[in-house]
Amino acid sequence: MGVDVAKAYTFAWRHAPKIPDLVLRAVFTAVADLTWLRRTDGVRRMEANYARVRPELDARAVRRLARAGMRSYMRYFREAFTLQGATPEQVAARVRVEGKDNLSAVTAGRGVALAVAHLGNWDLAGAYGSAHIAPVLTVAERLEPEALFQEFVAFRRSIGIEALPLGDGDVFRNLVRGAMSGPRLVPLVADRDLTARGVEVDLCGHRARVAAGPAALALAAKVPLVPAAVIYERLTGERRRAAGTPWGIVIHFMPPVPVPPDGDRRAQVAAMTQGWVDVVGAFLRTRTEDWHMLQKVFVEDLDPERYARTRVEAGEV
Numbered sequence: 001m002g003v004d005v006a007k008a009y010t011f012a013w014r015h016a017p018k019i020p021d022l023v024l025r026a027v028f029t030a031v032a033d034l035t036w037l038r039r040t041d042g043v044r045r046m047e048a049n050y051a052r053v054r055p056e057l058d059a060r061a062v063r064r065l066a067r068a069g070m071r072s073y074m075r076y077f078r079e080a081f082t083l084q085g086a087t088p089e090q091v092a093a094r095v096r097v098e099g100k101d102n103l104s105a106v107t108a109g110r111g112v113a114l115a116v117a118h119l120g121n122w123d124l125a126g127a128y129g130s131a132h133i134a135p136v137l138t139v140a141e142r143l144e145p146e147a148l149f150q151e152f153v154a155f156r157r158s159i160g161i162e163a164l165p166l167g168d169g170d171v172f173r174n175l176v177r178g179a180m181s182g183p184r185l186v187p188l189v190a191d192r193d194l195t196a197r198g199v200e201v202d203l204c205g206h207r208a209r210v211a212a213g214p215a216a217l218a219l220a221a222k223v224p225l226v227p228a229a230v231i232y233e234r235l236t237g238e239r240r241r242a243a244g245t246p247w248g249i250v251i252h253f254m255p256p257v258p259v260p261p262d263g264d265r266r267a268q269v270a271a272m273t274q275g276w277v278d279v280v281g282a283f284l285r286t287r288t289e290d291w292h293m294l295q296k297v298f299v300e301d302l303d304p305e306r307y308a309r310t311r312v313e314a315g316e317v
Contacts, residue, residue, distance in 0.1 A: 006147035017085025042294035093242035111179035115214035120230035130160030179221035215272035
């Protein structure tokens with residue numbers, strides 16, 4: 001008998017907040033360790049990605065790092081399933097912000113395009129941002145079945161994040177409108193290209209294909225492009241008691257990426273994309289275990305024929 005994934009997620013969102021945090025931490029850590037021990041396809045892909053960004057590590061060290069990565073990944077899910085049950089005070093206690101002065105456009109009443117990776121807990125970051133900085137507008141990857149996708153959209157809406165479905169014809173236009181409509185954060189998780197319109201960049205010394213969305217949005221809406229990284233940190237003392245959990249996050253907002261004065265729009269998008277990748281890539285090296293990337297992202301790992309077709313569709317050849 002197959003598992004109804006949508007119903008399983010719905011059950012978790014409704015009931016996980018009622019379970020003591022200590023019990024949930026033990027369960028999700030056990031799931032992470034069991035998955036790591038089984039070396040599933042996702043774990044092997046995580047190890048391969050980690051090996052590329054951390055070439056100084058031998059195979060045993062990469063294997064240990066992947067265990068920490070799976071624990072970080074399962075921590076994200078545990079927090080996602082319980083976030084709706086957190087009080088505003090707990091959310092605030094779980095988040096620390098670095099570089100908020102790089103969001104001066106928001107203070108001036110404008111929107112900001114944020115380029116982010118699959119680092120840390122981006123849902124918690126979005127919930128905090130919407131409550132303490134500016135309304136958050138983003139996109140959500142289409143998931144199957146449709147009921148599961150709708151559950152994710154409803155979850156994000158419940159924590160203050162407006163998520164538009166990726167792939168809808170008007171999604172980019174609506175993002176531009178949102179970014180131009182006043183103070184707003186528009187974070188786009190862009191370290192993996194989900195379309196045929198991405199940009200090939202140098203990521204930690206290897207060619208990779210990432211999404212063009214953040215740079216294209218910044219140019220179209222005439223708003224700053226700010227790289228951002230979300231990483232975990234252990235909490236202690238009063239902050240841990242206020243947060244109700246031993247883990248919190250740090251949101252790093254980096255200086256806006258300059259807009260190249262010359263070149264056509266495609267060249268500008270490519271240059272700005274490489275700019276945010278360079279900044280966020282540094283966090284992939286220093287906080288690799290918080291990079292939840294269980295899919296192929298580096299060009300060397302892609303199917304050559306399929307990648308050739310992708311480049312043709314993107315007009316690169």
